[in-house]
Amino acid sequence: MNGLSTLLIFVGLFLLGGAVSFWKQQMPRGVVALLGIGAALSLLAGVLRLEVWS
Numbered sequence: 684m685n686g687l688s689t690l691l692i693f694v695g696l697f698l699l700g701g702a703v704s705f706w707k708q709q710m711p712r713g714v715v716a717l718l719g720i721g722a723a724l725s726l727l728a729g730v731l732r733l734e735v736w737s
Contacts, residue, residue, distance in 0.1 A: 691729030698722035
């Protein structure tokens with residue numbers, strides 16, 4: 684696991700936590716969806732950069 688993949692996974696989890704928090708506060712769905720999409724893309728990029736796949 685290198686530094687960039689760790690950073691991407693950490694950012695993805697942070698954004699996912701923000702999306703859940705905003706959902707509980709009943710913020711607009713667009714904001715929650717944007718955070719969710721950003722979290723999913725960041726987590727996916729971090730997982731795909733892991734050295735396990737190569």
